[in-house]
Amino acid sequence: MKETLDQWHFVTAVYVLGVAGTLALVAWSWLSMKRAEKRRDEARKK
């Protein structure tokens, strides 16, 4: 029996994972940078 695969399912899965993962990476790195710099600035004021 020949298996039939819809290629678009695989393409969509890769694009969703790639875009969501990249946006999450950018958001995490930006927010953790802002948090760390705020903590440093507060430590300087003390």
Next chain:
Amino acid sequence: MHGFANPARFLRIARALTAPLLAAGLVLAAAALVYGLFYAPAERLQGDTVRILFIHVPAAWLGMAGWSGIAVASFVEIVWRHPLAGIAARACAGPGAFFAALCLVSGSLWGRPAWGTWWVWDGRLTSMLVLLFLYFGYMALAGATSREGGSGRIVAIFGLVGAINIPIIHYSVIWWNSLHQPPSLGMGGSAMAGPFLGGLLVSTLGFTLIFGGVVLARMRALLAEIQAEARLRRKAFEG
């Protein structure tokens, strides 16, 4: 190069570059992915799965570039004791691991319709998986040494030794039989058709700028954590 060893000078440059790199990278990558998804033609043999190329190839390149960055920064840290080199190496690890993982997952999702299997234990796929495990090991070691106050030189040596895997990944498809195709892009030219090559170059540039912006953001975060820690420690001694 030693001019950048000054954290204040580095921070001035990094503050000016972080947001523009991220913004330009996101715009270019988004444009390339829209092109790849909606405008690039289907390929004669691979059909629509060829669109995975626009994510898989940049992810593979950045997975390897991340460790190359770790190796270069580790070398600088060991030889010249450059104060920012260790921070740069640690900053490359997270985004490098992410792109190595994305390369493996997108490759697996491409392999199922193209090769009829999710995974084969051949040279290319196995050496890429080893790279991901090296990233995990590097991050665990770097985290442990910063928590326990251990020597950063051990982490740097690990970063240098792990670089042996990069040429293995690159040449694996030439040295050993593999389901994976040989390199389509090289210094001598490309075996890729124009509609794919242009989109791939834009996508690779976009993701590379994102990678650069994320590394700068991670370096700023790590530097700020060190500075806050040093400040609080000094206060504790004075008080």
